[in-house]
Amino acid sequence: MARVAVVVRAGAAPLWWTGLLAAGVGLLVPGLTGRRIGVLAGAALFLIAAAAVGWTGFRRYAELAGSATRAARHDLLQDRAVTLRAWRRGHLWWLGAALLLAVGSSFVLPSAVGMLLAGAGVGLWWKADRIGRRESADGVLLWVRTDRLNARGGRPAGATVPEYRTTGQGAGDAAPGGARRRAHA
Template sequence: MARGGQGLARVAVVVRAGAAPLWWLGVCAAGVGLFIPGLTGRRIGVYAGAALFLVAAAVVAAARRRRYTALARGAARAGRYDVLQDRAVTARTWRRGHRWWLLLGFLAALGTNAAVPVAGGLLLAGCGAGLRLKAAWLGRLERAQEELLWVRVDWLARGGRPAG
Protein backbone atom coordinates (compact mmCIF):
# COMPACT_ATOMS: atom_id res chain seq x y z
CA MET A 1 0.00 0.00 0.00
CA ALA A 2 1.21 3.46 -0.76
CA ARG A 3 2.00 5.87 2.09
CA GLY A 4 1.06 3.55 4.93
CA GLY A 5 -2.43 2.69 3.72
CA GLN A 6 -4.04 -0.67 4.39
CA GLY A 7 -6.62 -2.85 2.74
CA LEU A 8 -10.03 -2.98 4.39
CA ALA A 9 -12.90 -5.41 3.87
CA ARG A 10 -16.46 -4.94 5.07
CA VAL A 11 -17.39 -7.13 8.05
CA ALA A 12 -20.91 -7.99 6.86
CA VAL A 13 -19.54 -9.14 3.50
CA VAL A 14 -16.96 -11.38 5.18
CA VAL A 15 -19.67 -12.96 7.34
CA ARG A 16 -22.01 -13.39 4.37
CA ALA A 17 -19.27 -14.88 2.15
CA GLY A 18 -19.66 -18.31 3.74
CA ALA A 19 -23.46 -18.34 3.74
CA ALA A 20 -24.08 -19.24 0.10
CA PRO A 21 -21.59 -22.12 -0.19
CA LEU A 22 -22.74 -23.66 3.10
CA TRP A 23 -26.39 -23.34 2.10
CA TRP A 24 -26.00 -24.87 -1.35
CA LEU A 25 -23.64 -27.65 -0.28
CA GLY A 26 -26.06 -28.50 2.53
CA VAL A 27 -29.06 -28.56 0.19
CA CYS A 28 -27.16 -30.79 -2.25
CA ALA A 29 -26.11 -33.19 0.53
CA ALA A 30 -29.69 -33.28 1.84
CA GLY A 31 -30.97 -33.95 -1.69
CA VAL A 32 -28.61 -36.91 -2.01
CA GLY A 33 -29.83 -38.11 1.39
CA LEU A 34 -33.39 -38.30 0.09
CA PHE A 35 -32.35 -41.16 -2.21
CA ILE A 36 -30.57 -43.16 0.52
CA PRO A 37 -32.75 -45.02 3.03
CA GLY A 38 -30.09 -44.97 5.80
CA LEU A 39 -30.18 -46.79 9.13
CA THR A 40 -32.91 -44.71 10.74
CA GLY A 41 -35.09 -44.18 7.68
CA ARG A 42 -35.97 -41.08 5.69
CA ARG A 43 -38.78 -39.82 7.91
CA ILE A 44 -36.66 -39.71 11.05
CA GLY A 45 -33.78 -38.21 9.06
CA VAL A 46 -35.96 -35.42 7.66
CA TYR A 47 -37.43 -34.59 11.08
CA ALA A 48 -34.01 -34.66 12.73
CA GLY A 49 -32.61 -32.56 9.90
CA ALA A 50 -35.37 -29.97 10.25
CA ALA A 51 -34.70 -29.68 13.97
CA LEU A 52 -30.95 -29.43 13.37
CA PHE A 53 -31.53 -26.77 10.69
CA LEU A 54 -33.48 -24.57 13.09
CA VAL A 55 -31.07 -25.05 15.98
CA ALA A 56 -27.97 -24.44 13.82
CA ALA A 57 -29.46 -21.32 12.24
CA ALA A 58 -30.31 -19.89 15.66
CA VAL A 59 -26.94 -20.73 17.23
CA VAL A 60 -24.86 -19.42 14.33
CA ALA A 61 -26.94 -16.24 14.07
CA ALA A 62 -26.59 -15.53 17.81
CA ALA A 63 -22.92 -16.44 18.23
CA ARG A 64 -20.38 -13.64 18.85
CA ARG A 65 -22.87 -10.80 18.86
CA ARG A 66 -21.10 -9.10 21.76
CA ARG A 67 -17.84 -9.09 19.83
CA TYR A 68 -19.49 -7.47 16.83
CA THR A 69 -21.17 -4.79 18.93
CA ALA A 70 -17.83 -4.07 20.65
CA LEU A 71 -16.25 -3.84 17.21
CA ALA A 72 -18.98 -1.41 16.17
CA ARG A 73 -18.40 0.78 19.24
CA GLY A 74 -14.66 0.96 18.55
CA ALA A 75 -14.99 1.56 14.81
CA ALA A 76 -12.73 4.15 13.25
CA ARG A 77 -12.96 5.94 9.93
CA ALA A 78 -10.92 4.73 6.98
CA GLY A 79 -7.82 6.79 6.34
CA ARG A 80 -7.10 8.76 3.22
CA TYR A 81 -4.78 6.14 1.76
CA ASP A 82 -6.73 3.06 2.84
CA VAL A 83 -7.98 0.80 0.07
CA LEU A 84 -11.54 -0.49 0.47
CA GLN A 85 -11.92 -3.99 -0.93
CA ASP A 86 -14.78 -4.81 -3.31
CA ARG A 87 -17.52 -7.21 -2.19
CA ALA A 88 -16.77 -9.72 -4.94
CA VAL A 89 -13.06 -9.74 -4.10
CA THR A 90 -13.80 -10.22 -0.40
CA ALA A 91 -16.20 -13.11 -1.05
CA ARG A 92 -13.87 -14.78 -3.55
CA THR A 93 -10.90 -14.49 -1.19
CA TRP A 94 -12.86 -15.94 1.73
CA ARG A 95 -14.19 -18.84 -0.33
CA ARG A 96 -10.77 -19.59 -1.80
CA GLY A 97 -9.22 -19.63 1.68
CA HIS A 98 -11.91 -21.91 3.13
CA ARG A 99 -12.53 -24.26 0.22
CA TRP A 100 -11.02 -27.27 2.00
CA TRP A 101 -13.21 -26.72 5.06
CA LEU A 102 -16.25 -26.42 2.82
CA LEU A 103 -15.30 -29.65 1.04
CA LEU A 104 -14.78 -31.47 4.35
CA GLY A 105 -18.14 -30.23 5.64
CA PHE A 106 -19.85 -31.40 2.46
CA LEU A 107 -18.20 -34.82 2.64
CA ALA A 108 -19.17 -35.15 6.31
CA ALA A 109 -22.78 -34.25 5.44
CA LEU A 110 -22.74 -36.88 2.69
CA GLY A 111 -21.27 -39.43 5.10
CA THR A 112 -24.02 -38.92 7.65
CA ASN A 113 -26.58 -39.89 5.01
CA ALA A 114 -25.67 -43.53 5.63
CA ALA A 115 -26.92 -43.30 9.22
CA VAL A 116 -29.43 -40.43 9.31
CA PRO A 117 -30.40 -39.34 5.80
CA VAL A 118 -30.88 -35.62 5.09
CA ALA A 119 -29.89 -34.52 8.64
CA GLY A 120 -26.24 -33.65 7.95
CA GLY A 121 -27.12 -31.69 4.84
CA LEU A 122 -29.79 -29.69 6.63
CA LEU A 123 -27.36 -29.00 9.47
CA LEU A 124 -24.89 -27.55 6.96
CA ALA A 125 -27.66 -25.55 5.29
CA GLY A 126 -28.75 -24.26 8.70
CA CYS A 127 -25.24 -22.95 9.34
CA GLY A 128 -25.40 -21.10 6.03
CA ALA A 129 -28.81 -19.65 6.87
CA GLY A 130 -27.51 -18.55 10.27
CA LEU A 131 -24.59 -16.73 8.65
CA ARG A 132 -27.01 -14.96 6.33
CA LEU A 133 -29.13 -13.90 9.31
CA LYS A 134 -26.03 -12.65 11.13
CA ALA A 135 -24.96 -10.62 8.08
CA ALA A 136 -28.43 -9.08 7.91
CA TRP A 137 -28.20 -8.19 11.61
CA LEU A 138 -24.80 -6.59 11.01
CA GLY A 139 -26.30 -4.58 8.15
CA ARG A 140 -29.06 -3.32 10.44
CA LEU A 141 -26.45 -2.46 13.08
CA GLU A 142 -24.48 -0.49 10.50
CA ARG A 143 -27.59 1.34 9.37
CA ALA A 144 -28.59 2.19 12.95
CA GLN A 145 -25.16 3.63 13.72
CA GLU A 146 -24.79 5.14 10.25
CA GLU A 147 -21.28 3.66 9.97
CA LEU A 148 -19.93 0.80 7.91
CA LEU A 149 -17.79 -1.70 9.80
CA TRP A 150 -14.46 -2.50 8.17
CA VAL A 151 -11.72 -4.93 9.14
CA ARG A 152 -8.14 -5.08 7.93
CA VAL A 153 -7.55 -7.65 5.20
CA ASP A 154 -4.32 -8.90 6.78
CA TRP A 155 -6.24 -9.68 10.00
CA LEU A 156 -8.59 -11.85 7.97
CA ALA A 157 -5.66 -13.72 6.45
CA ARG A 158 -4.43 -14.73 9.91
CA GLY A 159 -7.64 -15.77 11.64
CA GLY A 160 -10.33 -15.79 8.98
CA ARG A 161 -12.96 -14.27 11.28
CA PRO A 162 -13.60 -10.55 11.47
CA ALA A 163 -14.34 -10.56 15.19
CA GLY A 164 -12.33 -13.61 16.21
Protein backbone atom coordinates in the same frame (compact mmCIF):
# COMPACT_ATOMS: atom_id res chain seq x y z
CA MET B 1 -9.92 -3.26 4.16
CA ALA B 2 -12.81 -5.68 3.74
CA ARG B 3 -16.42 -5.13 4.71
CA VAL B 4 -17.33 -6.99 7.90
CA ALA B 5 -20.81 -7.94 6.69
CA VAL B 6 -19.43 -9.23 3.37
CA VAL B 7 -16.95 -11.51 5.16
CA VAL B 8 -19.72 -12.87 7.41
CA ARG B 9 -22.01 -13.34 4.43
CA ALA B 10 -19.31 -14.97 2.27
CA GLY B 11 -19.87 -18.42 3.76
CA ALA B 12 -23.66 -18.29 3.71
CA ALA B 13 -24.34 -19.25 0.10
CA PRO B 14 -21.73 -22.06 -0.09
CA LEU B 15 -23.00 -23.59 3.17
CA TRP B 16 -26.62 -23.26 2.04
CA TRP B 17 -26.05 -24.93 -1.35
CA THR B 18 -23.70 -27.58 0.08
CA GLY B 19 -26.32 -28.38 2.71
CA LEU B 20 -29.16 -28.57 0.19
CA LEU B 21 -27.13 -30.81 -2.10
CA ALA B 22 -26.19 -33.13 0.77
CA ALA B 23 -29.78 -33.19 2.07
CA GLY B 24 -31.06 -34.01 -1.41
CA VAL B 25 -28.59 -36.86 -1.77
CA GLY B 26 -29.57 -38.00 1.71
CA LEU B 27 -33.19 -38.35 0.61
CA LEU B 28 -32.10 -40.94 -1.95
CA VAL B 29 -30.56 -43.15 0.74
CA PRO B 30 -32.87 -44.88 3.25
CA GLY B 31 -30.20 -44.92 5.99
CA LEU B 32 -30.20 -46.92 9.21
CA THR B 33 -32.80 -44.77 10.95
CA GLY B 34 -35.08 -44.19 7.98
CA ARG B 35 -35.85 -41.06 5.98
CA ARG B 36 -38.57 -39.74 8.25
CA ILE B 37 -36.40 -39.70 11.37
CA GLY B 38 -33.49 -38.28 9.39
CA VAL B 39 -35.55 -35.43 7.98
CA LEU B 40 -37.15 -34.62 11.35
CA ALA B 41 -33.74 -34.64 13.05
CA GLY B 42 -32.42 -32.51 10.18
CA ALA B 43 -35.22 -29.96 10.64
CA ALA B 44 -34.37 -29.66 14.33
CA LEU B 45 -30.65 -29.36 13.54
CA PHE B 46 -31.43 -26.72 10.89
CA LEU B 47 -33.21 -24.52 13.43
CA ILE B 48 -30.59 -25.05 16.12
CA ALA B 49 -27.72 -24.29 13.72
CA ALA B 50 -29.39 -21.17 12.34
CA ALA B 51 -29.99 -19.79 15.83
CA ALA B 52 -26.55 -20.76 17.14
CA VAL B 53 -24.62 -19.32 14.20
CA GLY B 54 -26.78 -16.20 14.12
CA TRP B 55 -26.25 -15.41 17.81
CA THR B 56 -22.74 -16.73 18.49
CA GLY B 57 -20.14 -14.01 18.79
CA PHE B 58 -22.51 -11.15 18.10
CA ARG B 59 -21.51 -9.40 21.34
CA ARG B 60 -17.94 -9.17 20.03
CA TYR B 61 -19.21 -7.65 16.75
CA ALA B 62 -21.16 -5.06 18.77
CA GLU B 63 -18.11 -4.23 20.92
CA LEU B 64 -15.88 -3.76 17.88
CA ALA B 65 -18.55 -1.69 16.12
CA GLY B 66 -19.00 0.50 19.18
CA SER B 67 -15.30 1.35 19.36
CA ALA B 68 -14.72 1.65 15.59
CA THR B 69 -12.58 4.51 14.30
CA ARG B 70 -12.91 6.45 11.09
CA ALA B 71 -10.97 5.01 8.13
CA ALA B 72 -7.99 7.05 6.99
CA ARG B 73 -7.46 8.37 3.50
CA HIS B 74 -4.71 5.84 2.80
CA ASP B 75 -6.89 2.82 3.68
CA LEU B 76 -7.71 0.77 0.58
CA LEU B 77 -11.26 -0.59 0.41
CA GLN B 78 -11.62 -4.06 -1.04
CA ASP B 79 -14.40 -4.85 -3.53
CA ARG B 80 -17.18 -7.20 -2.51
CA ALA B 81 -16.28 -9.73 -5.23
CA VAL B 82 -12.64 -9.85 -4.11
CA THR B 83 -13.66 -10.45 -0.49
CA LEU B 84 -16.06 -13.24 -1.48
CA ARG B 85 -13.51 -14.90 -3.76
CA ALA B 86 -10.74 -14.77 -1.14
CA TRP B 87 -12.95 -16.25 1.59
CA ARG B 88 -14.27 -19.01 -0.62
CA ARG B 89 -10.83 -19.97 -1.92
CA GLY B 90 -9.52 -20.14 1.63
CA HIS B 91 -12.38 -22.37 2.76
CA LEU B 92 -12.87 -24.54 -0.33
CA TRP B 93 -11.27 -27.61 1.28
CA TRP B 94 -13.47 -27.18 4.35
CA LEU B 95 -16.64 -26.99 2.24
CA GLY B 96 -15.62 -30.11 0.32
CA ALA B 97 -14.96 -32.01 3.54
CA ALA B 98 -18.32 -30.86 4.94
CA LEU B 99 -20.09 -32.09 1.80
CA LEU B 100 -18.40 -35.49 2.00
CA LEU B 101 -19.21 -35.79 5.70
CA ALA B 102 -22.84 -34.81 5.14
CA VAL B 103 -23.31 -37.27 2.26
CA GLY B 104 -21.52 -40.03 4.16
CA SER B 105 -23.62 -39.50 7.26
CA SER B 106 -26.76 -39.97 5.17
CA PHE B 107 -26.18 -43.70 5.35
CA VAL B 108 -26.92 -43.44 9.07
CA LEU B 109 -29.21 -40.43 9.43
CA PRO B 110 -30.50 -39.30 6.01
CA SER B 111 -30.39 -35.55 5.23
CA ALA B 112 -29.68 -34.48 8.82
CA VAL B 113 -26.12 -33.17 8.45
CA GLY B 114 -27.00 -31.55 5.12
CA MET B 115 -29.81 -29.65 6.79
CA LEU B 116 -27.41 -28.69 9.58
CA LEU B 117 -25.06 -27.12 7.00
CA ALA B 118 -27.97 -25.29 5.37
CA GLY B 119 -29.01 -23.97 8.79
CA ALA B 120 -25.49 -22.66 9.36
CA GLY B 121 -25.73 -20.80 6.05
CA VAL B 122 -29.05 -19.24 7.07
CA GLY B 123 -27.50 -18.24 10.40
CA LEU B 124 -24.68 -16.44 8.59
CA TRP B 125 -27.20 -14.57 6.42
CA TRP B 126 -29.10 -13.59 9.54
CA LYS B 127 -25.93 -12.39 11.28
CA ALA B 128 -24.91 -10.33 8.23
CA ASP B 129 -28.41 -8.83 8.15
CA ARG B 130 -28.14 -7.88 11.83
CA ILE B 131 -24.77 -6.24 11.15
CA GLY B 132 -26.37 -4.40 8.22
CA ARG B 133 -29.19 -3.11 10.42
CA ARG B 134 -26.59 -1.83 12.88
CA GLU B 135 -24.70 -0.15 10.03
CA SER B 136 -27.89 1.50 8.78
CA ALA B 137 -28.85 2.69 12.26
CA ASP B 138 -25.38 4.16 12.88
CA GLY B 139 -25.07 5.58 9.36
CA VAL B 140 -21.66 3.97 8.78
CA LEU B 141 -20.19 0.91 7.09
CA LEU B 142 -17.90 -1.37 9.12
CA TRP B 143 -14.55 -2.48 7.69
CA VAL B 144 -11.81 -4.79 8.96
CA ARG B 145 -8.14 -4.83 7.94
CA THR B 146 -7.46 -7.76 5.61
CA ASP B 147 -4.09 -8.57 7.18
CA ARG B 148 -5.85 -9.10 10.53
CA LEU B 149 -8.62 -11.01 8.84
CA ASN B 150 -6.28 -13.45 7.09
CA ALA B 151 -4.30 -14.17 10.25
CA ARG B 152 -6.66 -16.92 11.42
CA GLY B 153 -9.16 -18.24 8.95
CA GLY B 154 -11.09 -15.11 8.05
CA ARG B 155 -13.01 -14.41 11.26
CA PRO B 156 -13.99 -10.72 11.28
CA ALA B 157 -14.54 -10.73 15.06
CA GLY B 158 -11.69 -13.05 16.00
CA ALA B 159 -8.95 -12.47 18.53
CA THR B 160 -6.59 -11.10 15.86
CA VAL B 161 -8.98 -8.21 15.05
CA PRO B 162 -8.39 -5.33 17.51
CA GLU B 163 -10.68 -2.78 15.86
CA TYR B 164 -13.01 -1.93 13.01
CA ARG B 165 -12.86 1.10 10.78
CA THR B 166 -15.86 3.03 9.50
CA THR B 167 -16.75 4.88 6.33
CA GLY B 168 -19.84 6.63 5.11
CA GLN B 169 -22.79 4.72 3.62
CA GLY B 170 -21.69 5.44 0.04
CA ALA B 171 -18.28 3.75 0.26
CA GLY B 172 -17.63 0.41 -1.40
CA ASP B 173 -19.82 -1.66 -3.68
CA ALA B 174 -21.85 -3.54 -1.06
CA ALA B 175 -25.00 -2.36 0.69
CA PRO B 176 -25.40 -2.52 4.49
CA GLY B 177 -25.53 -6.21 5.38
CA GLY B 178 -23.06 -7.19 2.65
CA ALA B 179 -25.53 -7.69 -0.20
CA ARG B 180 -24.77 -6.45 -3.70
CA ARG B 181 -25.56 -2.74 -3.96
CA ARG B 182 -28.50 -2.13 -6.26
CA ALA B 183 -28.03 0.43 -9.02
CA HIS B 184 -30.53 3.26 -8.98
CA ALA B 185 -32.03 4.08 -12.36
